[in-house]
Amino acid sequence: MSRPDGPAGSSDAFAGITVPDGDPGAVRDAAATFRRAAHGLEGIASDLRAVPALVADWRGPASAAWHGTTVTNGSATDAAVEALGVCAQAATTYADELERCQTRARAAIADARAAQARIDTAHAAIESARAQQRAAYAGIDTANHAIATHAAVGTPAPQAQQALASAQGELHRAQSAESSADGQLGQAEADLAAAQRQGAQAESDAIAAARSAAGAFQGVAGGSPIAAVFGGSPAAVGDQILARVRAGDLSALAGGPLNYLPTRIQRAIGAELADQAVALSTDPDGHDRFMALTRTLGEHTGDADLANGFYDHLGGEEANQLAHSIGLFQTPGGHGWDYGPVQDTWHPYAALLATATRSGELRADFADGFFGPADEVGDRLGQHPWMTAFVMSAGAASRYGSTFLYRAGKEVLIDPEDAFNNPNSGPLHEDNEAFMSYVAGNPQAAGLLVSGTNSHGAMSNASTLLRVAVGSGGDGAGLGDLIRAGTHDLRATNLPLANAAAHDVIQATPGYADHIPSGLHDALTTVLDDHIRDFEHVATQYGTGGDWPAPPDAITGLTYDEGHDYLRTLLADEGMRADASTIVGDRVAEDLFNGVAHDSTVDLTNGGSLSQMGVMAAADADMSAAERADAMNGMAQAAGGKLVGLIPTSRVPGAAFVTDKVASAAFGEMFPTDAVNEAWDAREGAQAASYGHIKKLITDAQVATGQMPPAVSDIVRADGTVDLSHASEVVQVDGHDLAFDLDHDGRITGDEHHVTVQALADAAAGDSGTTFDAVNALHQNVYNAHHLPDVDALPLPDGYSRDNPGFPEPGAVGDGGRERVRGAGGRDVRRRVDAVRPVAARAERHRAG
């Protein structure tokens, strides 16, 4: 038994009946909008006609001319009102008719379902009746056989006679039942056919209604003033242009408003032009026509529908062949692919490709077809020079979709260096500097490229790119541009991707520390500058062992070791040392200033931690003593200068309290050259006392930021100690008792009206003492508890080596808890190992407090 087509249970289609597509509600919404717009324009027409009344007394030629324009524009507005009214009516009529047709189709489907159910029932009844008939015939045969057997021997067979009569009755009833079911089946099939006719009619009526409505809308379009300019409605004009293009008449596109045409026609024009371009690009006799086509395309490179039609039609593989053919078409001969005529001819095609890739509507398999399988890149290396030249001929890289441009970069820069994709070629060292600089013009593509990995994720792209740059012998400027774009420029639009790219650069760079080309210096120090707060955060986490909140928008997963190694690499490089030192010093100074200005132990701890990372990185860096001193001094000077710049001098009476000299002295102690060079021993004894300079610095900063009166500078000496020789005396300022809100409660109360030297000293100790202790504790804690330097790993002064038997001699007995080792030249190198405990405990108290 066969069933009518259509999915069982579907409410929109059954037995060949479908409910016409469309949404009457949406069409009515459109009608309502048309109506509102028409109403709005009616008001505007009235407003236009009312304007002349504002200048009723105006007389003269200009007045007459102007009155003429009001009539013209008023008429144009009236025409718009009428057109939009037609649109509203056409939409309403269509929505009503569509709804009726859909209702009729649904009713027909319901009828058809009911008829089908009856058909099924009738078929079953017929089948049952036939089975009953077969059983009756069998009963008749059996009875007749028994009757005949008995007759042969002359005996009656009354039971057989009874069975025969019964079977004949069953047969008659079954035949009647079949006949009845046949009748029902016929009626049901007729009903199904009627339902199908009703459904077909409903669908046909909906199509007719749509055509009628479309005619109305096309009439409205064709009657518009702009259609008068362009020659008809969009569809009519488009069909004419398409027909002319197909006939080879490119003049139809000259200066034409392609965006005025329906999308399908623009795409069809693109496809037609693609076919013509392919044919002409290899036709020696078609040179002039090909160039005419190229010029025509050049006028429409920004048209996304035409571009998609062009390249969707070709597909990636044929687009690649077309681009190559065009390049050969201009036969560069002894010229390179950047030869002007080649570039000029490529430009429209590349620009059109860029537009298509940026539209997001290009077919999904295009890039695969254009570039080919990654694991066959070894066969395509010879294509890369013309391919990159073609891509770059489009103009600005921002015209391309970032995914496509990333794919181009992967094809040229990454896949050939991937042993899996190209096992036989090894490092290629192709000159792709210009191409990398080009891709940098699209920061998103640059970010994708720098943050990716090779085919099996075994090596980051950043590492691959750095390896090639280091090995090429060039200045690496192209990669510098790429890194800067992907890690820095991209921050404005895609921070997570920029962070991921920066993280990969931070991880990869130390592996190539010995030969970083100069063209990378600016990009790499910019990464440090952008992420100095991230470095500071991991340094604080590591130094304190605490769970400190990450700065906003931080790199996810950055570790202390990664930050340390990256900073070490930059400090070791002569071309980046100064900038890296300045970045670290500036940030430490900002932390110190914020710590003082806001009484923030967190900021001070951050600053201390970052200074430690800077010191440790310098200690580990492969550089001479002079270079190390340069790095440390650079950080100290930068920090000092920055802090002086941050202090508002307007609040400092007479002259700046915080001088370069004081700041330099203080930060010189935070970035100790001697300690690094001499394995820290110079720090240990004098370290705590030496922070007097920092205390003085902090006190001065508190004065400058208004937290303490200037008079406190008279009692806190330059070395941080306090002069209490006149402790009980009231501090005099301009002949008056000093009054100051020492407890910062917003009021001057009690003894604050007559501040004594002792009270001032106590307040200074309470404020600057806390911050001073935080810095000091953090310093010692980090230095001695968590990051005890590996003396053996530190660089040696000139003239010494690890093989020198005089160095080192471990095992000497420590004194007072100090471990003594023999340093270079026989000096004692001591490391403090136990004195840290009370200091660490104090730091813990500060954190808890």
Next chain:
Amino acid sequence: MRIEADAGAISSAGARQSQIATAITNVSTDLTSAAESGAAGAGTPGLAEAITGAVQSWQGSLAMLSTSVAGIGRNLSGSATAYQVVDETAIPAG
């Protein structure tokens, strides 16, 4: 030739025309939603294209109208200024 002009009134008329031009642009912008909902509910590609085409055509036309009205508004304002300048400078005060 008789010329009569109230510079202030002409300037006001210019400003009014500029306002009207903006109103025309706003109506044109509203039509975009009509094209979107109409095309979405059309049911056939042909009708969807026709609705979009009609809206695009009239949006283009209204843009032309708006440009015209705004331009005339600017000309009115310029005329008002010109009338005033000429009137004030034609005969220098003795």
